[in-house]
């Protein structure tokens with residue numbers, strides 16, 4: 001029997017202990033230190049941008065502070081992609097605002113521009129105010145139709161927060177994901193493209209906003225000899241030890257992205273003749289997903305559901321996962337408005353994520369492909 005084949009395990013670059021030891025030796029195991037600055041510089045260089053990047057304790061913290069910076073407050077409407085991880089939506093509620101969920105379109109699994117515009121118009125009609133922000137997600141690494149969404153957002157003067165937690169290295173029309181919104185979000189949780197054992201970053205529009213984000217992320221302490229606070233603060237900064245791990249992980253980011261794309265290519269090749277299974281692909285040359293997770297859609301006509309396949313894969317020590325369940329189907333978000341036609345629901349009912357970690361070998365991918373042929377071909 002094969003070793004367990006996991007969905008997306010962290011991948012070591014090999015120099016993590018050197019970075020941690022150096023930070024420890026130089027007494028930088030206090031919260032802030034030089035590795036935080038270095039990590040931010042490496043992220044900025046990777047993104048190829050002048051925009052400042054602020055390292056934070058989680059992607060969720062980055063979404064929260066992004067919403068704070070956009071002035072989201074109690075009873076505001078915030079448009080949010082419906083098909084996503086709950087961390088895209090929870091911070092809207094932290095601010096006492098109301099999420100307005102917008103369905104996906106089938107090719108990218110991301111926000112439908114059509115329903116986005118419908119939602120904006122309808123909310124203005126109902127509330128007399130435009131939504132305060134739009135949270136768009138690049139799901140599984142696939143870029144949303146970010147230019148179309150930007151045009152709609154601009155025509156109503158609504159800012160965008162791009163949740164690119166899963167899309168590190170993805171590009172749309174030659175520009176990196178995370179750079180399309182007024183604010184952009186990165187995540188370094190254990191299963192993402194790189195890990196700091198937990199962490200995130202907020203890509204800010206300019207130096208002034210980045211300074212404000214750092215201020216809010218370190219308890220909003222005013223510059224006085226005693227503790228003095230004018231606004232609510234947070235403890236959201238990334239620790240120096242975590243940033244040291246991040247610096248190490250950045251040494252191999254390009255090869256990790258290349259490997260996830262190669263794994264997607266192997267699946268596309270190996271599953272192309274298997275009836276009932278469609279591997280998600282870049283819809284056109286404009287899209288260049290990092291394929292953080294390769295997802296497949298299962299045709300109901302083949303007689304198997306994604307969950308039955310998931311269980312059959314588990315029997316073969318292969319971990320797979322159903323797609324994100326749409327937010328409007330969650331008890332916690334049921335009461336909030338939803339604009340769509342059930343595309344997200346249908347994707348949830350038909351979709352499955354396959355093991356895609358950058359440390360998986362070609363042989364392991366072959367084992368998964370053979371298992372799928374075995375399960376579905378029978």
Ligand SMILES: *Cc1c(COP(=O)(O)O)cnc(C)c1O
Nearest residue numbers: 058059060085087088165187189
């Ligand atoms: C992982 C993830 C987040 C949250 O990031 P954390 O670093 O785990 O807080 C937010 N949105 C999406 C789409 C994610 O996949």
